[in-house]
Amino acid sequence: MLQRTLAKSISITGVGLHSGERVRLRLHPAASDSGIRFRRIDLAGEQGRIVRLTPELINDTRLSSTVVTTDGIRIGTIEHIMSAFAAYGIDNILVELNAPEIPIMDGSSLPFIYLLQDAGVIDQPAEKRFLRIKQPVMFTEGDKWVRFTPYEGFQVTLTIAFDHPVFNRSNQTFQIDFAGQSYVDEISRARTFGFMQEVELMRSHNLGLGGNLSNAIVIDDMDVLNPEGLRYPDEFVRHKILDAIGDLYILGHPVIGAFEGYKSGHAINNALLRKLLAQPETFEWVTFPHNRQLSSAFHPLPQVA
Template identity: 80%
Template sequence: MKQRTLAKSVFVTGVGLHSGERVRLSLHPAAADFGIAFRRTDLHGKEGEMIALSPSLINDTRLSSTVVTDLGVRVGTIEHIMSALAAYGIDNILIELNAPEIPIMDGSGLPFIYLLQDAGVAEQAAQKRFLRIKKTIEVAEADKWVRFTPYNGFKVRLTIAFDHPVFHRSNQTLEIDFAGQSYIDEISRARTFGFMQEVELMRSHNLGLGGNLNNAIVIDDIDVLNPEGLRYADEFVRHKILDAIGDLYVVGHPIIGAFEGHKSGHAINNALLRKVLADENAFEWVSFVDGDRNLPAAFHGLPQAA
């Protein structure tokens, strides 16, 4: 199976959820084995150089996954675009932006899916590399936990736990096996969510400055405030799966394994990735030639190259 990049450059403008700043986001094709990299076009000198993405650079996880380099350069709220890149199996891409945060768009992964559809996919000569989980690895913090287990495919099972009337009306546990279920249909439209009572606290920490009913589900003491309601009956847990897929794709390669979590979040998801990569017995890198019957079914369903 070949590596993938974009067929052409595309761009979009939007607003950062936490910064409130207007952002121009550009996605560019990249050479084989380039990986996933960011560049802040509003910065110059060393601060304006490309940042090759890796789990070790996720150094701020307050309500999002944010790259913070040794020089203090930030690229915030990357989880939704990373989730869409995972869905398309993009290995090599340069992401440029002129602000410290990826635009939130409508709060889901769908606008980034549309952007990737516009760009198209180009296959490259080099073989795609997969990270295969070889043994169970778990991270637990208080009542939260996440784990990887060996599995010949890719599936995600998450449980959320909120003591609120809105959540009591929907499922708080969901499993998606991507061998037979579509990311675009089942996950991409699920939006980020937050509680009205948290807004003032967030804004006092310069977070959530760009949030509104057009780019997030907002919940008061009783119900959802968005006039259109929910896109899925269990949109909350579906969005957590969207986030987790994006957090895990920070490794830059598709994962062959099962991911499960209870009350997972950006920090603990990243901690799990780092724990896996620190244990050479926990994983292996694998590739598959075209037509290989050993390629897990979850990866046969990637959107086709142009």
Template identity: 75%
Template sequence: MKQRTLKQIVTATGVGLHSGERVALTLHPAEENTGIQFRRTDLSGEQGEIIKLSPYLINDTRLSSTVVTEHGTRVGTIEHIMSALAAYGVDNALIELNAPEIPIMDGSSLPFIFLLQDAGIVEQNAPKRFLRILKEVEVKEPSKWVKFMPYDGFKVGLTIEFDHPVFNRSSPRFEIDFAGKSYVEEIARARTFGFMQEVELMRSNNLGLGGNLSNAIVIDDTDVLNPEGLRYPDEFVRHKILDAIGDLYIVGHPIIGAFEGYKSGHAINNALLRAVLADESSYEWVEFGEDDETLPNAFFGVDTLRAA
């Protein structure tokens, strides 16, 4: 299997969910072995330099995964675009933006899927590297936990829990094994969500300034306020899976293993990545030839190049 990048440059504009700022976004092809990189075009000097993404740069997880470098450069709300990049198995790309946050678009990863389809995906010459989970690794916090387990493919399972009537109408758990299920069909359309009573508190902390009914599911005391309703009956837990996939792809490589979470969020997802990388006995880096018989049954991004 070979590394992948974009075939051509693509651009989009939108609004930052938390900053409320207008954002111009440009995705560029990138050389082999350069990984996913970001650059703030509105900044100069050290703050405007290219940032190579790693789990150790996620230093703000208030309602999103946000890069904060040693120079104070911020790139916020990266989880949705990272989720789309994971789905297409993109190893190398440069993402430029002129604001501190990736645009929220419609609150899901589907607009980024369309953007990648417009760009096209090409294979490169260097072999693709995978992170294979070798043993169970778990991170626990009060009332929540996440873990990785060995698995010959890529599978994600999540359970959410909210004391609210809207969440009692659908299953709190969803699991997807990408051996037989489509990310685009089952996950990509699921939107971020929030509670109306939290909006004032968020905005007092300069968060959620760009949120509205066109880019998030908004919930009042009893119901969903969006006139079109939900895209999936269990859209909430599916969006949490979308987030988790994006958070996990911050490691920069596809994962061969199973992820399971209970009330997971950006901070604990990142803590799990760091826990794995801190224990060299828990993982290995692997590569596969085109006809390698040891190729897993299925993993993320394998078939998307042919399907695109």
């Protein structure tokens, strides 16, 4: 299988969920083996340089996955667009933005799926590299845990645990195997969510400043406040899977394996990636010159009607 990039540049505008700032985002094709890179075009000099994404750069995980470099470059809330990149198997791309945060759009990854579909995706003359899990790797923090296990494909299983009437009415565990299920149909439409009682605390920490009922599910003491309700009966756990897929793709390469988590979040997902990379005996890098050798989980490009 070959590496992928965009067929053409494309842009979109929106608002940052936490910063509340207006954002213009532009995606550009990139050369083979250049990876997923970001540039803050509103910053000058060294801070305006191109940053190649790695798990070690995720240094702020308060309610999102945020790049923070040693010289203070911030690129916030990258998990939703990274989830869309994972769905399309994008290997090489340059993401430019004129603010400190990726726009939230409607709180899901679907607007980014539409954006990638409009730009088009093309193969490049270099082999795509996959990270194959050889041995189980687990990270725990209190009662939370996440783990990779060997699996010939890509499967994600997550469980959330909220003691709240809204969550008690829905399934809090969901599993998806991408060899037989569709990211677009099952995951991409699931929106981020938060509790009304936490809004003031978040805003006192300069978080959630751009949040509203058009880009997040908001929950009060008893119910969902969004007049349209939920897109899936179990939208909450599906969104956590959307986030996890984006967090894992910060590796810049697809994972051949199974990921499972209980009460997972951005911090613990990133900790698992760092632990994995620190134990080279637990994984191997592989390529597939012939697509038929590769699990069908990685073959189809998402299509939205």
